[in-house]
Amino acid sequence: MENRTVDTRERILDAGERLFMAHGYEGTSMRQITSEACVNLAAVNYHFGSKESLMQEVFRRRLDWLNEERMRVLDVLEAEANGEPVKPSAIVDAFFGTLLRMAGDENRGGMTFLRLLGRTLTEPSEFIRAFLAHEYKTVMDRYKEALFKALPEVPKAEIVWRFHFMLGATSYAIAGTDALRLVTDWQIEDEDSTDRLDRLVPRLMSFLLGGLRAQLPQFSDAAVDSK
């Protein structure tokens, strides 16, 4: 009994992941999903209850592992540091590198899930917001604290903003890997697509670190940045 069920559930999750990535939540119909998964229309409601619950399960399947892994890696880094601050580059790699390396692991959703995640963060449907907030809260707080410790001379508000900017650059780097081409018609010359992912990680990492450690902004107005 177990076998059929798992296959059906997984096929639905895979189809949902791919279609939500390509057309968004609202732009994807149950009939598209069940058709692509080769299951009956009623199967989604039977196994997941509703379209919204399916969407949540699509995320949970990947995010649970991702955020556990992020916690685990940061645990290791902090243990190695023996109470000293962890290097910013190591923190950034633990958070964003772990995410990006999912793209190469087809068993963990690969590029498809990363692009879904990237686009979802800019179009948070009301119901998915609470879910993502809950799913992300703990790991975000841990990394925020680690960055505060790693960069004691940078105001906390600035670090929070820069984490925010880093998330944006990363989401685009993924979600837009071929979307941006359609906007700009740019060719990333001389690179086949296998090369591209391998090189994306160091490229993005350089950019993120450059931004994180950039000169602090000068506010034209009077008020100095509050500690």
Next chain:
Amino acid sequence: MENRTVDTRERILDAGERLFMAHGYEGTSMRQITSEACVNLAAVNYHFGSKESLMQEVFRRRLDWLNEERMRVLDVLEAEANGEPVKPSAIVDAFFGTLLRMAGDENRGGMTFLRLLGRTLTEPSEFIRAFLAHEYKTVMDRYKEALFKALPEVPKAEIVWRFHFMLGATSYAIAGTDALRLVTDWQIEDEDSTDRLDRLVPRLMSFLLGGLRAQLPQFSDAAVDSK
């Protein structure tokens, strides 16, 4: 006759802009739009032909000015430079600063349009891709060339990627101004919302320039970065 028409068209465009921003293209219905605009359901099809055409017009109304302004500013910068390369910081400010300062100009869409633009770039519906590509092509090429000249020691492929990353960070900075709060539950402490926008521009600019001028990545593999 002219007056009623213009008002109706503008009210529809305003409502569409706000609702597309909040719920996305697929997530917004004609009935929501016409209801918010206080016009008859048939008014959209009468004035714009279809929902897709309305979406295009929502963008055109703002992008035409934005991209002309970007061109104009770069013209001025290059004229002042007398054939010398323009400073990277000036190029970045001309492109992204011009965009960000739209947020403060309610007559040009303000924050609403910027957030719509930000989220649309990660969810490019098939039909909007060709439109945005056409609308953006010329100005993108101009700025790309300016950056090549400004950073002759950086490989062109790297500059293209970093422009890409900067777009992402910027889109998030805008689209996520309150979306990210919902993901991370962060409070940007000690700042009222009027302060926030004034400070966002220098903050983001510092980050973008730090990323643009960051140390070049070291690729672990053999092949050196191609010219």
Next chain:
DNA sequence: TTATGATTAAAACGAACGTATGAATCATAA
């Protein structure tokens, strides 16, 4: 082999979608 609970299947539900139609209403020029 038969009984049982899990899963799949086919069909239909009411609601909401984008769009089209034709009559009513408006502003303007003759």
Next chain:
DNA sequence: TTATGATTCATACGTTCGTTTTAATCATAA
């Protein structure tokens, strides 16, 4: 004042949406 073209209006069309229902089919344990 009346004729005309632009605009607004109420209404309906045909589809598609997510979900539900009821029956058929399957796998397993007694």
